[in-house]
Amino acid sequence: MEGRVAQQHLDRLRAAVENYPRSAGVYIMKDASNKALYIGKAVDLRSRIKSYLFGRDDRMQVPALMARLHHIEWIATANESEALILEANLVRKNKPRYNIDLKDDKHYPYLKVTVNEDFPRLIIVRRVHKDGGRYFGPYTDVASMKRVLSAARKAFQICDCRRIVKPDPNIRPCINYEMGRCGGACAGKISREEYAENINLLLSFLAGRRSAVIGELQQRMEREAAALRFEVAAQIRDRIDFIKTVSRRQNVDLRSTDTNLDAFGIWDNGREICLCVLCFREGLLMSKRHFRFRREEWEICREGRDALVLQYYQDTVGELPGEVLLPAEAGCNRELLEQWFSSATNRRVNVTIPHRGQKCDLIEMAVHNARLYLMQKLPADRRDDLLQLQRVLCLPRYPRVIEAFDISNLGGSFAVAAMVRFVDGVPDKGAYRRFRIRSVEGQDDFAMIMEAVTRRLSRLNEEKKEFADLLLIDGGKGQLNAALNPLRRFENPPMVVSLAKEREEIFSPYVKEAVRLPATHPARKYMQRIRDEAHRYAVAFHRAIRDRQFSRSGLEDVPGIGPARARSLVRRFGSLEGLRRAAAGGTEPFKGLSSKTAANLKKWLFQ
Numbered sequence: 001m002e003g004r005v006a007q008q009h010l011d012r013l014r015a016a017v018e019n020y021p022r023s024a025g026v027y028i029m030k031d032a033s034n035k036a037l038y039i040g041k042a043v044d045l046r047s048r049i050k051s052y053l054f055g056r057d058d059r060m061q062v063p064a065l066m067a068r069l070h071h072i073e074w075i076a077t078a079n080e081s082e083a084l085i086l087e088a089n090l091v092r093k094n095k096p097r098y099n100i101d102l103k104d105d106k107h108y109p110y111l112k113v114t115v116n117e118d119f120p121r122l123i124i125v126r127r128v129h130k131d132g133g134r135y136f137g138p139y140t141d142v143a144s145m146k147r148v149l150s151a152a153r154k155a156f157q158i159c160d161c162r163r164i165v166k167p168d169p170n171i172r173p174c175i176n177y178e179m180g181r182c183g184g185a186c187a188g189k190i191s192r193e194e195y196a197e198n199i200n201l202l203l204s205f206l207a208g209r210r211s212a213v214i215g216e217l218q219q220r221m222e223r224e225a226a227a228l229r230f231e232v233a234a235q236i237r238d239r240i241d242f243i244k245t246v247s248r249r250q251n252v253d254l255r256s257t258d259t260n261l262d263a264f265g266i267w268d269n270g271r272e273i274c275l276c277v278l279c280f281r282e283g284l285l286m287s288k289r290h291f292r293f294r295r296e297e298w299e300i301c302r303e304g305r306d307a308l309v310l311q312y313y314q315d316t317v318g319e320l321p322g323e324v325l326l327p328a329e330a331g332c333n334r335e336l337l338e339q340w341f342s343s344a345t346n347r348r349v350n351v352t353i354p355h356r357g358q359k360c361d362l363i364e365m366a367v368h369n370a371r372l373y374l375m376q377k378l379p380a381d382r383r384d385d386l387l388q389l390q391r392v393l394c395l396p397r398y399p400r401v402i403e404a405f406d407i408s409n410l411g412g413s414f415a416v417a418a419m420v421r422f423v424d425g426v427p428d429k430g431a432y433r434r435f436r437i438r439s440v441e442g443q444d445d446f447a448m449i450m451e452a453v454t455r456r457l458s459r460l461n462e463e464k465k466e467f468a469d470l471l472l473i474d475g476g477k478g479q480l481n482a483a484l485n486p487l488r489r490f491e492n493p494p495m496v497v498s499l500a501k502e503r504e505e506i507f508s509p510y511v512k513e514a515v516r517l518p519a520t521h522p523a524r525k526y527m528q529r530i531r532d533e534a535h536r537y538a539v540a541f542h543r544a545i546r547d548r549q550f551s552r553s554g555l556e557d558v559p560g561i562g563p564a565r566a567r568s569l570v571r572r573f574g575s576l577e578g579l580r581r582a583a584a585g586g587t588e589p590f591k592g593l594s595s596k597t598a599a600n601l602k603k604w605l606f607q
Contacts, residue, residue, distance in 0.1 A: 013072065014053050020046040024083045025076040026090060029098075032070040038098040038300070039090050041083040041307065045074050061300040063464060065098050081339045088310040100297050100308055109145060111136045111152075111206060113199065118192065119165035119185040120199050122149065122158045136206040152205060155239040156198040157183035157190065207281070214240055261323040263359075264309075265366025266330060267374060273298040276370035277312065278362065279321070288366075290373045295466065305332045310340060323350040327363050385425060389523040394510040395495055399470035400424060403456070403494075404534035405483070406474040407437075407448045408542035415440060416545055417452035418538035421468065422530055434541045446482035449473060454486040461490060473498040474531050477514075480507045499531050558604045560597030580605050 025045045029038045029052075042048035049072060051057045052065075077083045091099045114120045116132035124145075128135050152158060159165050159182055161174075167188040176182035183190035183198065205213045217240050224233040263278045275291040309332060313320060320341065326332050334351045341349035354360040390398055402422045409415035415437035421428040435455060440447040453471065460467055471494050473483045480498035487493035497508045504524065505514040517524040561569075569579060583605050593601065 009070075010053065013069075014050075017046060017049050017053060017072075020049060020074060021076050022046050023076045024078070024080045025074055026083050026086045028073040028075075028090065028094075029065065029069050029096075030071055030073065031068045036090075036094040036096040037068055038065055038096050039087055039094065041080065041087040043080050043083075045076065049074075059300050061098060061297075065300070080333075080336060081343070084306050084310060084336055084340060088307040088314060091307060092311060092314065098297070098300050100293055111145065111149060113203060113206070114164075115199065115203075117164055119159060119167070119195055121161055121165065122152055122202065123160065124149065134203060134206075148206070152202055154181050156202045156205070157181075157195075158198065158202055159183070159185050161186060209281075214244070260321040261325060261359075261362075262321050263325040263362040263366045264327060264330060265363050265368070265370050266327055267367055267370035268295070268298075272374055274370035274374045275308075276366045276373065278366045278369065280362075281321070288369060290370065292374070305330050306336055309337060313341075313344075320345055320349060323352060325359050325363055326351060326353050327367070328353050328355070385522045385526040388521075389526060392515060392517065392521075392523050393497055393506065393508040395470065395497075395508070396510065397469060397495070399495065401468040402470045402472055402530060403468040404472040404474070404530045405449060405452050405456075406531070406534040406538040407445050407452070408535075408538040409437070409443070409448070415448055416538060416541050417448060418534055418541055419452065419456060420530065420534045420537055422533075425526070427533065432537060434537070436545070445475065446478055449475070449479050449482040450485055453483045454489075457486065457490050457493070467492070467494040470494055471496045472527060472530055472534075474501070474534060476500040476505070477507050480509070484509065499527050504528070558597075559600045560594065561601065565593075 022044050024041075024043050026039060026041050027045060027049055028036055031037055040048070052062065052069075075086060077086060109124050109126055110128060112123050112125045113134040113136075114123070115134050125135070153160060153176075160176070165185050167185060169188040171187050173184040173187040173189060174182065177184040177187070177189065183195060185195055201213050201216060204216075217236055221233045221236040221240070224230075224236060261280050263280070265276045265278070267274045267276070273293045273295060275293070277289045278285060279287045279289075309324070309326070309330075324337070324341075326334070332351075332353075334353060337351045338349065341351070352359060354363065386399055389395070400423065404420050404422075405417060407415065407417050417435040417437060419433045419435070421431040433456065435452045437448050437451060439451050453473075457467065467490070471483060473479045473496065475498050477498070480496060483496050483498070487496065495510075497506060499506055500514075503516070504519075505516055506524075506527065507514055519525075583602060
């Protein structure tokens with residue numbers, strides 16, 4: 001019934017889409033509660049939405065999106081550029097479930113200049129507000145930000161008071177004035193005009209235009225020296241030297257004073273995506289930012305990467321660069337982004353996808369930083385265990401996600417399999433799975449492993465979900481080969497290894513001989529932990545199945561035998577047939593029972 005209703009709803013949507021315009025615009029997919037699920041842009045609204053409704057979109061998360069879809073709204077625009085801007089604004093406002101939310105893992109600090117005050121202050125804040133102030137950042141390196149803050153206050157004599165500055169000649173200025181770190185605006189020691197000039201230089205300095213700032217200060221120094229005010233000229237000289245010293249502390253220098261660009265880098269570790277942005281101003285690396293996404297988020301938004309870049313620059317404070325470097329795998333529309341930059345800044349901003357040379361090296365630097373960022377998110381001990389596991393087994397890729405399989409049965413009866421999943425060394429208990437073995441009769445562990453692995457991979461394939469990086473099989477070389485056999489049916493299958501209990505040998509198709517590690521080796525202990533968890537889960541399922549089976553058989557209907565006694569008999573003899581054989585061969589099953597209950601049980605078993 002539900003299937004027919006769903007098909008009827010889909011048919012209505014397909015019929016309605018024929019009336020959609022063929023123009024550029026934005027479409028908003030919503031659920032039954034009118035909440036936005038996904039927002040995207042299109043050059044042709046009708047054609048784009050048809051690709052969803054008629055199954056022509058192969059993105060992994062589209063089936064899940066379509067299962068929640070109730071209705072679609074659209075807004076037509078004059079061109080694709082307008083659609084891009086509208087998409088970015090709507091995504092930021094509605095935060096749909098299936099769109100990428102471009103945000104840092106935490107709130108990094110900003111530097112704020114309170115330019116809406118008569119005597120602006122330079123302060124540290126954690127959030128950006130529309131209050132008329134000028135914000136710079138965010139600063140991911142707090143130590144670097146504090147150096148900038150100290151340099152700015154000393155070089156430009158800026159107040160850092162907590163309260164709004166109101167000059168009063170009758171008050172005594174604070175210690176910062178005595179130390180030469182403040183112009184003493186609170187005590188009227190500096191005129192409003194001179195203070196405003198310092199603020200303009202400060203804004204240029206924070207925007208990365210250090211050459212212009214140094215040039216302006218040099219002109220001031222020369223004027224003061226020409227007027228024979230050598231002490232003032234010396235103070236300005238010291239400010240210039242201080243600014244140059246702070247600038248030289250950067251780790252990366254492009255050796256070009258006119259290079260203002262941002263370099264984007266993307267690293268995919270198979271489960272998560274990291275986007276790193278390196279910001280260069282006047283040839284110096286000023287800051288970097290990282291954003292993490294789940295792979296399914298990144299994949300479903302592959303046609304909305306332009307809006308992702310746009311969202312970054314809408315949320316970023318400070319001046320835009322003269323050039324933006326994007327990797328080819330970002331899949332962005334270069335011309336479309338350049339149109340938006342031109343309209344937003346009234347100047348040309350080049351969007352480049354380099355393939356060689358220094359600009360390509362900058363993207364590689366951003367990619368390297370993105371990779372290191374994801375690696376550091378793992379606890380050091382787990383990351384080291386996984387890296388050692390990869391090394392000793394010669395695995396072709398990093399085994400971040402591991403699924404372990406174990407079989408539990410009693411002489412072929414009540415055969416079950418269990419699978420546990422570990423991500424970054426942590427059990428993902430919501431992803432544990434249990435299997436009743438259906439196609440195997442008798443004691444054939446190899447066939448049981450093959451069935452469990454096949455069913456697991458087939459289900460993931462049907463749901464268009466990603467495979468684990470590594471499968472860990474409980475057993476020796478035979479169990480390993482049984483698990484390897486079904487992998488031939490699938491594209492990009494996971495890696496497989498096995499761990500034998502007797503000698504704790506590890507078998508891997510990537511090494512010729514069995515791997516024997518010391519008992520204290522971190523990789524061995526890590527694999528044992530996962531194997532033992534799979535065994536625990538399998539045994540618990542096996543016992544539950546046996547208990548339910550005996551309960552269904554009517555054992556508890558025997559007068560004098562309750563649930564606890566029935567479970568005890570189940571665990572001791574394994575099956576009804578085992579209980580009958582024991583009863584036929586002696587009195588062992590009747591130990592602990594009264595003569596009347598024993599007679600009732602024997603009568604029930606052999607009736």
